[in-house]
Each structure stands twice: as structure tokens, then as C-alpha cells.
Amino acid sequence: LAKTTQPISMDSYEGQEVNITCSHNNIATNDYITWYQQFPSQGPRFIIQGYKTKVTNEVASLFIPADRKSSTLSLPRVSLSDTAVYYCLVGDSNYQLIWGAGTKLIIKP
Amino acid sequence: DTEVTQTPKHLVMGMTNKKSLKCEQHMGHRAMYWYKQKAKKPPELMFVYSYEKLSINESVPSRFSPECPNSSLLNLHLHALQPEDSALYLCASTSGTGSYEQYFGPGTRLTVT
Numbered sequence: 605l606a607k608t609t610q611p612i613s614m615d616s617y618e619g620q621e622v623n624i625t626c627s628h629n630n631i632a633t634n635d636y637i638t639w640y641q642q643f644p645s646q647g648p649r650f651i652i653q654g655y656k657t658k659v660t661n662e663v664a665s666l667f668i669p670a671d672r673k674s675s676t677l678s679l680p681r682v683s684l685s686d687t688a689v690y691y692c693l694v695g696d697s698n699y700q701l702i703w704g705a706g707t708k709l710i711i712k713p
Numbered sequence: 714d715t716e717v718t719q720t721p722k723h724l725v726m727g728m729t730n731k732k733s734l735k736c737e738q739h740m741g742h743r744a745m746y747w748y749k750q751k752a753k754k755p756p757e758l759m760f761v762y763s764y765e766k767l768s769i770n771e772s773v774p775s776r777f778s779p780e781c782p783n784s785s786l787l788n789l790h791l792h793a794l795q796p797e798d799s800a801l802y803l804c805a806s807t808s809g810t811g812s813y814e815q816y817f818g819p820g821t822r823l824t825v826t
Contacts, residue, residue, distance in 0.1 A: 638813045647717075647803050647817030648756065691755055695813050699744075699769045703755035 608692050608704035615710050622679045624707050626692030629673050634696040637668060637675045642689045642706075651677065651690075687711045717818035719804050725824045728794060734821050736787040736804030742816070743809030744768075745787040747779060750801045750820070762787060763809055794825045 609627040616622045628637070636655055640648035652659055654666040654675070665678040679686060689708050695701040717738045726732050736745065744763045748756035761769035762781040770779075776798075778790040787804055801822055805815040 636813055638815075640815075645801070645820070645822070647805070647820050648815070649817065650814045653812070653814055693813060699758075699761045699763075701758055701813070703757075706753075706755055 608694055608702050610690075610692055610704040610707045612705070613708040613710070615712060616682055617712050618683055619681055622682050622686070622709060622711075624677045624679075624690055624692075624709065625674055626677070626704050627674045628692070628694045628702075631672050631694055632696060635672075635694045636696070637666070637672075638693045638695065639664070639666065639675075639677045640691045640693065641686075642691065648691060682709075682711050684711050684713060717804055717806055717816050719802075719818035719821050721821060722819065723822045723824075725826060726791065726794065727826055728796075730794075731790070731792045733791065734789040734802055734804075734823075736789075736818055737785055738806045738816065739785055740806065740816065741784075741808075742806035743784060744807045745781065746803075746805040746807075746815065747777075747787065747789050748803040748805065749798075750803055756803055760789075791823075794823075796825050799823055799825045 638653040639651040642648040652664045652666045656668050659666045667676040689706045691706045692704040720735045746761050747759040750756045758771050759773045760779040765781045776793050780788040801820040803820045804818040807815050
């Protein structure tokens with residue numbers, strides 16, 4: 605099973621672009637990579653999912669290199685409300701799900 | 714409707730009590746999940762129901778008993794819990810077609826005294 609590693613915490617400022625990288629060296633062929641955001645005492649909220657290359661939606665981009673051993677969540681022009689914990693999740697269709705430990709992102713004014 | 718609801722929001726129970734947590738979704742999703750989350754830790758998968766059948770049981774103690782009465786409902790029956798079982802219990806659902814776009818409920822904050 606893939607093990608996921610992500611930074612424990614990051615700081616940034618309003619209006620900046622934030623990139624959070626997750627390492628998953630043993631990712632399997634069938635695994636997808638998904639990122640979630642979680643605020644205190646709430647359930648995680650889906651941000652974005654990808655398999656390879658680049659995926660973009662209205663809130664974030666996900667960059668996955670060809671070897672798929674890492675992925676980078678990119679949040680453009682963050683605001684104070686983006687302060688949260690961000691999790692990467694690697695999983696396959698047999699419900700083998702490996703969550704990262706989470707990155708606490710603090711956005712400063 | 715993209716909402717997963719969970720009741721109750723908070724629950725305090727003694728070690729000899731029997732209680733149940735409930736989860737409901739009306740998105741037509743065919744996979745539903747129970748997670749346990751301790752403070753400052755990622756969610757820990759407990760059970761997965763796929764098309765109303767138990768697909769995954771991550772070696773969870775028998776004092777936790779899941780039930781899926783139909784495709785919209787998921788219960789977690791609790792009996793003889795220990796103080797270390799105190800945590801946020803999260804329910805989630807996915808379409809069941811291999812997507813991991815999980816929709817989470819707000820969770821039930823459980824305290825075992």
C-alpha cells in the first residue's frame with residue numbers, strides 16, 4: 605500500500621498562491637489521488653481528484669508528475685477562509701484508502 | 714441535494730450504554746463509509762458498505778456494529794464502548810463507481826464516560 609507524506613504545517617499570506625505537496629512513493633497503478641479540506645469540527649470537503657498530469661477546477665489545481673510518486677495541490681490567491689487542514693488521499697477501487705497526516709495551512713492577513 | 718446528514722451532533726454515553734449513530738444521504742450514492750477521527754489525526758476508515766453490502770471492515774472491535782437498512786441510510790450501533798472510543802465519527806458517501814469524491818457529513822462528536 606502507498607504511504608503518503610505531507611508537510612505538517614504551512615503559512616502563507618492572503619492573495620498568494622499556495623502549493624502543498626504530498627509524497628506517495630509506492631502508489632499503485634490503480635490508485636487515484638484526492639485532496640480534501642477540513643475545518644475544525646466539520647467533515648472533510650472534497651477539493652479535487654486526479655490520476656496523472658494536471659487537473660483544474662474552480663477552486664484548485666492538482667499537478668501529478670509522470671511517475672505519480674507525488675502530487676501538488678495548488679490553491680490560487682488564498683484568503684483567510686482557506687485556513688484549514690488539507691489531506692491527500694491515495695486509494696483504489698477496492699476501498700484501500702491511505703490518508704496523509706494532513707497539512708495545517710494558516711493564512712495571514 | 715449534495716448533503717450527508719448525521720444525527721446526533723453530540724453524544725455522551727457511559728460504558729454500559731447502547732446507542733446508535735445515524736447517517737442519511739439522498740444523492741443516489743451506492744457506497745457509504747464510517748470513519749473515526751481523533752483530534753489532529755486524519756480520518757480512520759472503519760467500514761464501507763457498497764450496494765448495501767458490507768465490503769470493508771477494518772478490523773473494528775465488535776462493540777461497533779454497522780447496519781445499512783437501505784441505500785440511503787447507514788447506522789452505527791454502539792455497545793460497551795471504552796473511553797478511548799471518544800472521537801468524531803464521520804459518515805461519507807460516494808457514487809460507488811470507483812470515484813473517491815466523498816461527501817462527508819458533519820460528524821457526531823462522541824464522548825464515552
